[in-house]
Amino acid sequence: MNACFEEKQTQLFFHKLSELLDSALFDDIVFNCRNGKVSGNRLILSVYSQFMQSLFEINPLITSHPLNDSDDNGINLPEIDVKDMRKLLQLLNSGESLRMSGKELCGVKKLAKIFQIKLDIKLFKPGVMIVEALPKSGESETTADDSESDESKSSKCETSEKSKNKNSTELDPRVCPICNITCRSWQGMKRHVGHSHRGVDPKILPIFNTPLQNFPFLVKMTIAYLKK
Helix, strand or coil: CHHHHHHHHHHHHHHHHHHHHHHCCCCCEEEEECCEEEEECHHHHHHHCHHHHHHHHHCHHHCCCCCCCCCCCCEEECCCCHHHHHHHHHHHHHCCCEEEEHHHHHHHHHHHHHHCCEEEEEEEECCEEEEEEECCCCCCCCCCCCCECCCHHHCCCCHHHHHHCCCCCECCCCECCCCCCECCCHHHHHHHHHHHCCCCCHHHHHHHCCEHHHHHHHHHHHHHHHCC
């Protein structure tokens, strides 16, 4: 009787949690993509990614509510399509597996690799995959490519997608090279660095003008610099 009650309470808790996440009421981080914006929850992102948790720990002021249009804060992803970021957030917020086409999976895998999120990918039927995001563990994290099943490896991204991503777009000069938030201008970004990241010489900023695929390395390098 007691075990049955606890199970119902647990189900109710996760059902309510899922409803609140879908409402975006508690979203506190905005991703500025190539063709739009989408918001997420730092807690949920940290459940799945040690990389994102570390980013939020060293940059507590990176919060940004989607309803605040005047807010400059957010994570800038100039090479990412907003629909791909939205699909990844849907996967994380649901806590369940989702069916994706090969084209959808392409964008999600790219983001999972950037954010160091482990994906479990299985073949459902030709052209359709079952994808689940795995919460981080204490063990060394593996990325989307490492957790892919033998069957799913047969599902490749389209050649046009690969060729399109060969030429990486450099980060916008308005983007903070330390926490990657987007400011309104280069001068505003320098003021942000001076206020939020004291001890970092603005003269070193040009060396951080790095393609997006090097973003994880950028953060690690910045953490090491700040610890000096």
